[in-house]
Amino acid sequence: MSAGDANSQRGAEAAISIRAANLNDLPAILALEKTAPGAAHWSASHYKSRVESQPNAACFQVAERVGGEGAIQICGFLCARIVAGEWEIENVVVAQKLRRHGVGAQLMRSLIERWEDSAGTALMLEARESNAAARALYEQHGMREVGRRRDYYRAPVEDAILYILRRAE
Numbered sequence: 001m002s003a004g005d006a007n008s009q010r011g012a013e014a015a016i017s018i019r020a021a022n023l024n025d026l027p028a029i030l031a032l033e034k035t036a037p038g039a040a041h042w043s044a045s046h047y048k049s050r051v052e053s054q055p056n057a058a059c060f061q062v063a064e065r066v067g068g069e070g071a072i073q074i075c076g077f078l079c080a081r082i083v084a085g086e087w088e089i090e091n092v093v094v095a096q097k098l099r100r101h102g103v104g105a106q107l108m109r110s111l112i113e114r115w116e117d118s119a120g121t122a123l124m125l126e127a128r129e130s131n132a133a134a135r136a137l138y139e140q141h142g143m144r145e146v147g148r149r150r151d152y153y154r155a156p157v158e159d160a161i162l163y164i165l166r167r168a169e
């Protein structure tokens with residue numbers, strides 16, 4: 001990467017802010033999810049219940065930025081559920097045109113900070129074996145591959161790779 005590329009990437013990252021999702025964000029979140037065939041697909045009611053169960057039973061965050069005409073736009077989200085101290089990332093999506101600008105990494109860092117501040121024991125997720133971008137993102141944030149679920153996904157059928165991050169002893 002040239003110095004100019006590095007500066008423009010840092011500029012894009014600085015312009016992003018991360019905050020908790022609210023009910024008004026749901027249309028934008030659903031629209032974003034539809035643009036990402038590799039992502040998990042959940043119903044509006046599923047996301048609504050995650051918004052409403054924050055902060056004790058879910059961590060649901062959006063990344064937003066100021067768009068072309070000064071409007072604030074949601075450009076990514078990360079949704080995790082919390083059950084008995086275990087955090088499970090259910091979905092993470094970044095808008096196609098902003099990928100590879102550090103938005104996913106900001107969402108992951110923010111989630112991990114919250115998980116570390118909580119009484120959470122483990123942070124877990126599963127990803128399609130072929131989803132190289134997502135797997136690299138998780139591995140970059142210290143998640144360790146711990147298993148595989150054969151033929152877990154449908155359309156197309158594919159194995160799931162299981163990842164976990166445990167609290168340091």
Ligand SMILES: CC(C)(COP(=O)(O)OP(=O)(O)OC[C@H]1O[C@@H](n2cnc3c(N)ncnc32)[C@H](O)[C@@H]1OP(=O)(O)O)[C@@H](O)C(=O)NCCC(=O)NCCS
Pocket residue numbers: 036038039040091092093094095098099100101102103104105106126127128131132133134136137138140
């Ligand atoms: C996975 C996803 C969220 C990553 O978001 P992103 O904002 O593009 O990621 P970042 O720019 O923050 O990249 C962080 C790291 O992830 C990895 N990464 C991201 N995209 C990658 C790609 N296309 N190929 C390989 N590694 C990639 C890299 O390690 C990268 O670090 P680097 O840029 O220093 O090399 C995004 O690709 C996406 O929305 N994919 C579609 C939805 C999806 O599949 N979600 C996962 C469901 S399990």
